[in-house]
Amino acid sequence: EIVMTQSPATLSVSPGERATLSCRASQSVSSKLAWYQQKPGQAPRLLIYGASTRATGIPARFSGSGSGTDFTLTISSLQSEDFAVYYCQHYNNWPPGRFTFGPGTKVDIK
Amino acid sequence: EVQVVDSGGGLVQPGGSLRLSCAASGFTFNRYSMNWVRQAPGKGLEWVSYISSSSSTIYYADSVKGRFTVSRDNAKNSVYLQMNSLRDEDTAVYYCARDWSASFFDYWGLGTLVTVSS
Numbered sequence: 001e002i003v004m005t006q007s008p009a010t011l012s013v014s015p016g017e018r019a020t021l022s023c024r025a026s027q028s029v030s031s032k033l034a035w036y037q038q039k040p041g042q043a044p045r046l047l048i049y050g051a052s053t054r055a056t057g058i059p060a061r062f063s064g065s066g067s068g069t070d071f072t073l074t075i076s077s078l079q080s081e082d083f084a085v086y087y088c089q090h091y092n093n094w095p096p097g098r099f100t101f102g103p104g105t106k107v108d109i110k
Numbered sequence: 111e112v113q114v115v116d117s118g119g120g121l122v123q124p125g126g127s128l129r130l131s132c133a134a135s136g137f138t139f140n141r142y143s144m145n146w147v148r149q150a151p152g153k154g155l156e157w158v159s160y161i162s163s164s165s166s167t168i169y170y171a172d173s174v175k176g177r178f179t180v181s182r183d184n185a186k187n188s189v190y191l192q193m194n195s196l197r198d199e200d201t202a203v204y205y206c207a208r209d210w211s212a213s214f215f216d217y218w219g220l221g222t223l224v225t226v227s228s
Contacts, residue, residue, distance in 0.1 A: 101155040
């Protein structure tokens with residue numbers, strides 16, 4: 001089973017600053033990685049899939065990079081609505097249909 | 111507009127049963143696989159179950175295998191999660207989510223809270 005880790009657990013950032021979140025897989029997942037944003041009391045929202053493709057309607061300040069085992073989600077200039085918890089998820093299982101999430105990174109206001 | 115509406119949560123005693131429902135609209139339901147994902151209070155996301163578009167392939171997380179059963183009715187655009195032998199640790203918000211070809215989850219329900227407590 002592929003284990004996902006995320007760092008840091010909490011990231012304190014000032015509005016307008018850049019945020020860099022890390023996700024690591026215990027073995028290669030190729031580019032089969034997604035990122036989600038979750039705000040308190042809300043369902044998760046898909047941000048990025050295929051490691052770097054923004055989902056429909058996601059602002060350009062969100063970008064994803066990486067492949068293999070190391071991935072990064074970057075928020076170029078944090079807006080007030082971006083303070084949330086971010087999860088990565090891989091989908092490189094065979095056969096497909098089983099999924100694993102990372103433990104999440106909380107981005108809060110500095 | 112794609113909509114996923116999950117329902118059926120509530121308070122149940124340990125050892126009891128509950129059936130969750132998920133109604134989908136705005137897309138061709140019988141072409142998509144569906145999932146249940148849960149989140150315990152204050153915790154992260156845990157995938158629970160997957161059902162393919164034709165119900166031919168079904169998977170469960172080890173934590174619920176043998177106790178939970180997923181099913182779907184394509185005529186009703188609905189997916190269900192029958193939960194038996196419920197435990198305290200099953201307490202969570204349960205989300206129904208559509209996946210894109212057994213990969214990422216592109217649409218989610220708002221979630222339904224299941225509380226297992228005596």
